[in-house]
Amino acid sequence: MNRCGWANKDQLYMDYHDHEWGVPVYDDRLLFEFLNLEGAQAGLSWHTILKKRENYRVAFDHFDPEKIIQYDEKKIEELLSNEGIIRNKLKVNAVITNAKAYFNVVNEFGSFSKYIWSFVDGKPIKNHFRELSDVPTSTEISDKLSKDLKKRGFKFVGSTICYAYMEAVGMVNDHIITCDCYNK
16 A cells, blocks of 8 residues: 555554544544644654553543543542653643633534634645655644634644644645545
C-alpha cells in the first residue's frame, strides 16, 4: 500500500493512518477526545500518544466531559500517578478545563461538532500535496480555530496543535496525492 511517508514507521502508525487519520469525525465525544490527545502530544511525538491512547481513554472515563467536569483533587492525583498517561499536571488539568469549556460551546452551538466544523464550512478541505514537506504545520484556519478555542477557555490549543487536530479528525485531507488514502 502506498502511504504518506510518516505512516510507515510501524504497525500502530500504519493502522492509524489507514483507518483514522483524515477520516471526518462528527461525534462530539470523539472530537473532544482528539482535541485533548493532540494537546497531550505537545512537545512529544504522536506515536507516544497513540501507544498510550487506550490508557488515556480508561483514565479519563472515555473522555466523557460530564464525568470529567466532576474530577476533584483526589482524581487529579490519581491521574498524575498513572504511568499509562503523560503525567504532566498542566496537561491533566487542561482536560478538565477543556471539559468545562466544551459545555459552553455545546450550549452556544448545539453541539461541539457544529462548532468545530464551522471553521471549514462543514466539509473537509482536500489539499493536493505531492510531498510530505509541502504539508503545513498551521494555516489561517488553524490560527482562527486556536484563537477562538483559547478565547473560550480551552488549553493546549495552539495553532500547530489545532492543525494536527484538523488533520486527525478529517477537517483537512493532507494525505499526499500518491497515498492510497488520498481519494478515500
